[in-house]
Amino acid sequence: xxxxxxxxxxxxxxxxxxxxxxxxxxxxxxxxxxxxxxxxxxxxxxxxxxxxxxxxxxxxxxxxxxxxxxxxxxxxxxxxxxxxxxxxxxxxxxxxxxxxxxxxxxxxxxxxxxxxxxxxxxxxxxxxxxxxxxxxxxxxxxxxxxxxxxxxxxxxxxxxxxxxxxxxxxxxxxxxxxxxxxxxxxxxxxxxxxxxxxxxxxxxxxxxxxxxxxxxxxxxxxxxxxxxxxxxxxxxxxxxxxxxxxxxxxxxxxxxxxxxxxxxxxxxxxxxxxxxxxxxxxxxxxxxxxxxxxxxxxxxxxxxxxxxxxxxxxxxxxxxxxxxxxxxxxxxxxxxxxxxxxx
Amino acid sequence: xxxxxxxxxxxxxxxxxxxxxxxxxxxxxxxxxxxxxxxxxxxxxxxxxxxxxxxxxxxxxxxxxxxxxxxxxxxxxxxxxxxxxxxxxxxxxxxxxxxxxxxxxxxxxxxxxxxxxxxxxxxxxxxxxxxxxxxxxxxxxxxxxxxxxxxxxxxxxxxxxxxxxxxxxxxxxxxxxxxxxxxxxxxxxxxxxxxxxxxxxxxxxxxxxxxxxxxxxxxxxxxxxxxxxxxxxxxxxxxxxxxxxxxxxxxxxxxxxxxxxxxxxxxxxxxxxxxxxxxxxxxxx
Numbered sequence: 001x002x003x004x005x006x007x008x009x010x011x012x013x014x015x016x017x018x019x020x021x022x023x024x025x026x027x028x029x030x031x032x033x034x035x036x037x038x039x040x041x042x043x044x045x046x047x048x049x050x051x052x053x054x055x056x057x058x059x060x061x062x063x064x065x066x067x068x069x070x071x072x073x074x075x076x077x078x079x080x081x082x083x084x085x086x087x088x089x090x091x092x093x094x095x096x097x098x099x100x101x102x103x104x105x106x107x108x109x110x111x112x113x114x115x116x117x118x119x120x121x122x123x124x125x126x127x128x129x130x131x132x133x134x135x136x137x138x139x140x141x142x143x144x145x146x147x148x149x150x151x152x153x154x155x156x157x158x159x160x161x162x163x164x165x166x167x168x169x170x171x172x173x174x175x176x177x178x179x180x181x182x183x184x185x186x187x188x189x190x191x192x193x194x195x196x197x198x199x200x201x202x203x204x205x206x207x208x209x210x211x212x213x214x215x216x217x218x219x220x221x222x223x224x225x226x227x228x229x230x231x232x233x234x235x236x237x238x239x240x241x242x243x244x245x246x247x248x249x250x251x252x253x254x255x256x257x258x259x260x261x262x263x264x265x266x267x268x269x270x271x272x273x274x275x276x277x278x279x280x281x282x283x284x285x286x287x288x289x290x291x292x293x294x295x296x297x298x299x300x301x302x303x304x305x306x307x308x309x310x311x312x313x314x315x316x317x318x319x320x321x322x323x324x325x326x327x328x329x330x331x332x333x334x335x336x337x338x339x340x341x342x343x
Numbered sequence: 344x345x346x347x348x349x350x351x352x353x354x355x356x357x358x359x360x361x362x363x364x365x366x367x368x369x370x371x372x373x374x375x376x377x378x379x380x381x382x383x384x385x386x387x388x389x390x391x392x393x394x395x396x397x398x399x400x401x402x403x404x405x406x407x408x409x410x411x412x413x414x415x416x417x418x419x420x421x422x423x424x425x426x427x428x429x430x431x432x433x434x435x436x437x438x439x440x441x442x443x444x445x446x447x448x449x450x451x452x453x454x455x456x457x458x459x460x461x462x463x464x465x466x467x468x469x470x471x472x473x474x475x476x477x478x479x480x481x482x483x484x485x486x487x488x489x490x491x492x493x494x495x496x497x498x499x500x501x502x503x504x505x506x507x508x509x510x511x512x513x514x515x516x517x518x519x520x521x522x523x524x525x526x527x528x529x530x531x532x533x534x535x536x537x538x539x540x541x542x543x544x545x546x547x548x549x550x551x552x553x554x555x556x557x558x559x560x561x562x563x564x565x566x567x568x569x570x571x572x573x574x575x576x577x578x579x580x581x582x583x584x585x586x587x588x589x590x591x592x593x594x595x596x597x598x599x600x601x602x603x604x605x606x607x608x609x610x611x612x613x614x615x616x617x618x619x620x621x622x623x624x625x626x627x628x
Binding site for chain 2: 181277306310
């Protein structure tokens with residue numbers, strides 16, 4: 001007599017089924033994850049399990065012979081979270097067998113993410129799998145499914161445009177800077193003002209190894225604070241004109257009611273460095289940089305609308321690739337499950 | 344392997360076919376947003392270049408000189424030089440688009456020179472066959488035109504990338520092209536290299552002319568010196584930051600067009616030579 005085929009269950013919740021308040025409530029802390037693992041192992045209802053816990057999802061993948069194992073896991077999860085099962089049912093994500101495999105493949109490929117095509121989830125799936133491996137809670141079935149899901153995610157990224165283009169204002173700005181200067185290791189950055197997006201942009205530029213970063217703010221203390229945080233310098237606000245000639249990228253985000261960088265200032269700066277481009281990023285409203293600056297040779301001016309539009313275009317491009325990517329993933333996932341179910 | 348079926352023109356014709364395949368592959372990738380493989384691009388150009396080299400080698404063996412005896416040969420040599428440079432420096436660019444552009448230029452020059460039989464039906468007097476110095480002068484001179492050809496291509500890439508950044512339309516080739524600073528640096532290096540090579544070519548020619556001034560074609564000399572002075576002036580202006588960014592790239596493209604145009608009157612002024620007795624030279628009918 002042949003042993004019964006293993007069954008795969010997915011029990012959990014994600015940003016598709018639960019609003020943020022619920023996801024906060026249902027998130028599994030490290031202690032709870034350990035407790036759940038111990039309970040599942042002790043109960044003996046499941047043969048393998050792996051927990052994927054991120055800010056957007058809690059997903060418990062288990063294999064079992066018992067067709068009711070999914071319900072047992074859900075009940076145990078609710079008990080641990082001190083939540084009535086009926087309440088959980090309203091926001092629960094439940095999949096079985098091939099559907100569960102397809103779901104994991106989509107998650108790993110970033111197709112199920114809030115920001116479609118993002119790559120962070122792939123690392124999170126890898127980590128979840130590694131943790132389960134080191135705990136010895138995965139066996140032949142989950143090993144195969146997770147390994148194939150990670151491989152499939154890489155194939156999807158290389159064969160479709162699902163991960164192409166930057167989708168946030170800060171990363172679009174950094175990507176543009178790289179298309180102007182190449183590697184940013186020789187680029188000097190000046191951050192004028194201390195808005196939140198400017199701070200994020202400066203951080204993103206710094207992460208790409210921009211050579212120096214200088215802060216100019218009307219409140220010197222704030223500039224000093226940022227300089228300390230990012231390992232940069234401080235430029236007195238009154239010396240802005242002189243500073244423009246020495247930098248390559250300027251990020252502006254002051255609350256000034258009128259432009260703080262005029263065409264005359266930029267013209268003077270470019271006179272000192274005509275062959276080196278100047279990239280100006282205006283993230284302020286009202287705008288900090290006179291629009292006429294854009295007409296100067298070798299000067300590139302992008303404002304908040306430009307960057308937001310480019311981010312939107314990239315998101316639309318990714319969305320357009322979803323069907324192609326999903327088709328790829330579904331075929332691969334189905335083939336994997338067919339082999340597992342067929343023994 | 345029996346390669347006897349490969350004559351100069353068939354080798355170059357098949358080589359041009361490979362260049363055209365690289366061009367079509369690049370166009371297809373760009374039109375359908377398919378990922379452009381640098382390796383595939385490089386392979387097409389390399390295959391075309393090997394066949395072109397073989398064709399030029401056959402012609403050189405037949406004429407016992409560097410194959411620069413008529414318009415067909417000169418255009419082929421320019422395409423060959425430009426492609427050789429791409430094969431040498433292309434991988435450093437990390438862009439498949441340069442391969443696409445190189446394939447485009449080589450296809451255009453290849454098809455153009457093959458399509459006009461008159462450009463290959465007359466054998467010009469191989470003045471350079473008489474002296475190694477003149478041979479060196481001619482080969483280096485035309486090679487420098489290949490360098491300027493690649494400069495025109497990278498300048499074109501610069502202008503395309505600049506247009507994307509200026510118009511804030513980051514689609515199409517934007518993602519495939521290098522940064523404008525990298526392209527600008529490459530342009531400056533190519534310009535310096537081309538000016539140096541052409542300078543050496545002129546110096547080699549000067550040594551020969553001083554010994555036998557009767558072989559000098561004034562129109563050819565004037566055109567070559569004009570090209571060198573023009574590119575030299577652009578080089579100095581760029582170093583002094585008087586000609587930078589977009590104007591520099593435009594001038595590089597326009598100058599190459601003018602350089603290629605100058606080949607026609609130069610070539611036309613040279614005296615045709617009757618085919619040598621008993622020599623079977625594979626030429627256009």
